[in-house]
Amino acid sequence: MTTLHEPAATAASADLSVWPASATEPRPGDLAVGGVPLAEVADRFGTPVYVLDEAEVRDRCRTYRNAFPDADVLYAAKAFLCRAVAHWVHEEGLGLDVCSAGELELAVTAGFPPERIVLHGNAKSPHDLRTALRLGVGRIVIDSPSEIARLAAAVGPDGRQKVMVRVVSGISAGGHDKIRTGTDDQKFGMSIADGYAQHAIARILDQPQLRLTGLHCHLGSQITGVKPYLVAVRRTVGLMSRLYEQHGLVLPELDLGGGHGIAYRPGEPALDITALARRVRAELTEACAANGLPVPRLLVEPGRAVVGPAGIALYRVLAVKRTGDHVFVAVDGGMSDNPRPALYGVRYAPRLIGRHSAAAPARVTVVGRHCEAGDVLAADAGLPADTRPGDLLAVPVAGAYHLSMASGYNLVGRPPVVAVREGLARLLVRRESLEDIRGRDVGL
Secondary structure, eight states, X not given: OOOOOOOTTSOOTTTSTTXXXXXXXXXXXXXXXXXXXXXXXXXXXOSSEEEEEHHHHHHHHHHHHHHOXXXXXXXXXXXXXXXXXXXXXXXXXXXXXXXXXXXXXXXXXXXXXXXXXXXXXXXXXXXXXXXXXXXXXXXXXXXXXXXHHHHHHHHOTTOOEEEEEEEEXXXXXXXXXXXXXXXXXXXXXXXXXXXXXXXXXXXXXXXTTEEEEEEXXXXXXXXXXXXXXXXXXXXXXHHHHHHHHHHOOOOOEXXXXXXXXXXXXXXXXXXXXXXXXXXXXXXXXXXXXXXXXXXXXXXXXXXXXXXXXXXXXXXXXXXXXXETTEEEEEESOOTTTOOHHHHHOOOOOOEEESSOOOSOEEEEXXXXXXXXXXXXXXXXXXXXXXXXXXXXXXXXXXSSSSGXXXXXXXXXXXOOEEEEXXXXXXXXXXXXXXXXXXXXXXXX
């Protein structure tokens, strides 16, 4: 992925290694991204606020295009989607992977070509399917046998829809049990091992309205090694071989999903995208040759690895409390705008910005403002010992699965999103107001 630039004004790479490549420290204690001081963003737009480095997003899209020149790269919208992001990834040559009618409609109304969109999900509603067919989505990934007849009926006798089948390869991979989707004991897909996937594919072949183009195999999230993907290639090609023997079926596509791991704190591992592309391509070529099959076109679905490192969350410190041996630094956001620490125990490396501190670092717990003991944004974080109310904290690697998973807990309102590029900041998504919340409450 992108590497840290080394201009004279840039801090040591070890200190900013998980920040966008444009991150600089023009003066001690100040931090700028995309040429915009983060303290100025906080003053102009308020806090909490999410900052997205447009150049970093675009550069990461290009990294994938260069690593996978003969594949379809689909941005996984669930990581974070707004109209600007849809526009950026489209301009950079990526397709789109969506999970709902809402994501699909937002993308299409922003100008994204529907034929370059894939819809999947384990429990698609009738509205999801109708919207996908009405807008002309490129492919629909069938996740369960019950979808087959339902989708065929929705397509109608004179229609045609390209579909893929999500298969479970029996591989345990990912950063947490809750985000491992390649095993047989979770809700997604149909198992290769017990023949369930093969049986469903036979049913699809009996539906002339549905054109099966390939297999979809997503293993999980935050995977930092290449080996699980290689095993998935071998097992899915094995299924393709059996389908050819049984039905004479040659599938032209294989979607290996995403789940590409990134570093949230300095020193953590991240998936090497170039190595992944090279070794997957070699494994796929070898496995197909061994089974006498043509090599299918590869699809990959990065989401977190595109927008995660491009995002920064800015918070204002509201209180500092010492309880026994613990120091709690409370900020004006929390689990309503970032539920990931509460869900997965994720750890971040927040940084004091806006002023220079000569105080020694101290171990603190950065907590949110919500009425939950589990509302912790950063456990065992290193901040200056003189951190005080009014200070600004910046949390890097905040572009994925923060705002997209945000809630209305305590009716706080979701933060805005601000894009920065070449010294300019512009609002992409406005702050959710009390008027927005009241507008949905229609009865007494």
